[in-house]
Amino acid sequence: MNNALSFAECSARERIAALFDAGSFHEWLPPSARVMSPHLAQLGVPSAFDDGVAVGRARLGGQPVFVAAQEGEFMGGGVGEVHGAKLVGLFQRALRDRPSAVVLLAESGGVRLHEANAGLIAVSEVMRALLDVRNAGIPVIVLIGGRNGCFGGMGIVARCADHLVISDTGRLAMSGPEVIEASHGVEEFDARDRALVWRTTGGKHRYLLGDADQIVADEVPAFREAALRALGASRPLTLADLQAEHRLLAQRLAAGAGADDAVELWQQLGITNAQQVPDLNAAQVHELRQPAAATS
Amino acid sequence: MIWSEVVRQLFGEVAHVSADGDFLSGSAVLDGQTVTVVGTTQHAPIGYALALRQAAVVLDTVARHPGRPILLLIDTQGQQLRRHDELLGINRAMAHLGCCIDLARRQGHRVIGLVYDQALSGGFITSGLIADACYALPDAEIRVMRIPAMARVTKLPEARLAALSLTNPVFAPGVENYVRMGGVRGLWGTADQPDLAAGLRAALADASTADQRAADGRARGGRLLAADVVQQVLAAA
Numbered sequence: 457m458n459n460a461l462s463f464a465e466c467s468a469r470e471r472i473a474a475l476f477d478a479g480s481f482h483e484w485l486p487p488s489a490r491v492m493s494p495h496l497a498q499l500g501v502p503s504a505f506d507d508g509v510a511v512g513r514a515r516l517g518g519q520p521v522f523v524a525a526q527e528g529e530f531m532g533g534g535v536g537e538v539h540g541a542k543l544v545g546l547f548q549r550a551l552r553d554r555p556s557a558v559v560l561l562a563e564s565g566g567v568r569l570h571e572a573n574a575g576l577i578a579v580s581e582v583m584r585a586l587l588d589v590r591n592a593g594i595p596v597i598v599l600i601g602g603r604n605g606c607f608g609g610m611g612i613v614a615r616c617a618d619h620l621v622i623s624d625t626g627r628l629a630m631s632g633p634e635v636i637e638a639s640h641g642v643e644e645f646d647a648r649d650r651a652l653v654w655r656t657t658g659g660k661h662r663y664l665l666g667d668a669d670q671i672v673a674d675e676v677p678a679f680r681e682a683a684l685r686a687l688g689a690s691r692p693l694t695l696a697d698l699q700a701e702h703r704l705l706a707q708r709l710a711a712g713a714g715a716d717d718a719v720e721l722w723q724q725l726g727i728t729n730a731q732q733v734p735d736l737n738a739a740q741v742h743e744l745r746q747p748a749a750a751t752s
Numbered sequence: 753m754i755w756s757e758v759v760r761q762l763f764g765e766v767a768h769v770s771a772d773g774d775f776l777s778g779s780a781v782l783d784g785q786t787v788t789v790v791g792t793t794q795h796a797p798i799g800y801a802l803a804l805r806q807a808a809v810v811l812d813t814v815a816r817h818p819g820r821p822i823l824l825l826i827d828t829q830g831q832q833l834r835r836h837d838e839l840l841g842i843n844r845a846m847a848h849l850g851c852c853i854d855l856a857r858r859q860g861h862r863v864i865g866l867v868y869d870q871a872l873s874g875g876f877i878t879s880g881l882i883a884d885a886c887y888a889l890p891d892a893e894i895r896v897m898r899i900p901a902m903a904r905v906t907k908l909p910e911a912r913l914a915a916l917s918l919t920n921p922v923f924a925p926g927v928e929n930y931v932r933m934g935g936v937r938g939l940w941g942t943a944d945q946p947d948l949a950a951g952l953r954a955a956l957a958d959a960s961t962a963d964q965r966a967a968d969g970r971a972r973g974g975r976l977l978a979a980d981v982v983q984q985v986l987a988a989a
Contacts (some may be wrong), residue, residue, distance in 0.1 A: 485981070499908055511985060537975060538981050541966065541978040541981035544978075545982040552986070567873065569902050572923050573922050573933060574933060574975055575896070576873060576877065577881065580877050584882060612850065614847075615848075630838060630846070631831060635833060640833060645834075693851055695859070698848070701851075702804070718839060
């Protein structure tokens with residue numbers, strides 16, 4: 457392999473520094489501003505000076521973009537009141553200032569349970585703010601490659617974006633395997649079966665299904681190249697788009713009726729050599745996808 | 753309150769809403785105005801298929817009945833916690849439902865949510881929480897997760913969370929707390945105003961489609977920082 461910087465192993469700010477044009481990031485409400493969660497202290501839980509997300513402006517290939525990066529090391533990237541409001545503010549500012557794109561480096565377990573109700577409302581506010589930006593013709597590009605994956609409400613938010621990039625080691629889903637196992641037992645989902653977890657939620661699966669537009673290796677330069685390719689990929693949603701999306705999702709439901717495992721589903725969807733997918737790298741998986749699996 | 757009684761109190765006899773398992777759909781008439789009704793019952797877990805069924809009703813309304821208001825009737829235990837739904841991409845199906853509702857709003861449909869029984873987390877985010885405005889019945893319940901499960905996941909003592917849930921709107925399940933935080937605009941069928949139809953009538957007459965929940969949360973004292981943080985990002989140098 458090579459020695460390229462691992463996206464998964466970087467912190468949120470390291471990713472920003474390495475992914476966007478050198479020295480171009482300017483942060484709004486940086487840690488020195490100490491805009492922090494009002495809820496964690498009363499639980500005796502440590503707070504973060506940035507509430508686990510960095511937002512600001514930067515340049516990508518010379519183009520002005522807005523940026524948000526969630527820090528998975530702080531509460532798993534969970535969305536609380538302040539964290540969510542920083543994202544909403546960024547999207548509202550994008551609507552006003554019209555950058556070339558908004559790039560969201562998503563790493564999150566979804567709603568931050570320590571802020572429960574406030575976190576749930578915040579995620580839905582992020583979703584509406586994102587869709588306002590998308591429908592104004594400003595592309596929202598989501599990059600997923602952090603160790604915590606992108607789950608819960610943020611898994612939904614990610615699928616509301618114009619363009620989604622995932623690494624082969626990234627994960628995108630709704631409920632985590634542990635939650636499903638706790639709810640319906642180990643027979644339903646064995647959270648310790650890593651191969652099963654990756655086949656069900658991992659980047660290769662999401663790309664082969666068309667849930668991600670691009671699959672890349674776990675390298676910051678690869679994410680940068682993918683984000684550069686996605687600039688200009690604005691796709692405001694029309695009735696025809698959503699009708700096409702509906703047909704695609706209905707076909708998938710039918711194809712999935714006889715598929716208990718990802719390999720069977722890939723075969724149903726016409727992916728050749730489905731059995732070999734777990735052993736392939738990102739470039740090889742990229743070659744496998746059928747044109748018909750294109751996203752909405 | 754059971755869904756059929758909610759529909760009866762809202763629309764009287766001029767309603768054609770039916771249940772197919774835990775899926776609700778149909779139409780009804782209020783003051784001569786036909787309204788699309790779609791939602792769930794029996795505390796339905798919202799899985800991939802049920803999200804699609806609801807999305808289909810919204811898309812059909814946008815395609816065939818331009819401008820017709822849409823009422824979302826919400827009773828859910830949250831997202832379906834099954835491996836097969838994850839395999840299919842339940843997050844994409846839910847995002848699709850949310851995008852369909854968002855499209856309806858942009859195309860001039862009023863979209864109103866009503867939590868008439870219970871609403872939990874993932875089942876609520878792409879229904880009532882993405883409507884123009886969400887309302888609730890006074891005895892409904894809205895929460896992210898039950899206290900014992902929340903204690904397990906956060907590793908916080910259950911007794912502490914239970915105590916906080918009595919006083920802190922962030923942890924308490926009652927709909928009044930969601931009203932204070934701005935997540936729910938108001939309650940229908942209160943002692944002061946028992947007429948549900950009056951609630952829907954007023955909601956449909958309110959033409960604002962901007963997301964005012966953070967501002968409501970601040971004004972009502974239940975969510976003090978969100979609106980200010982948004983403004984700080986907008987104003988930051």
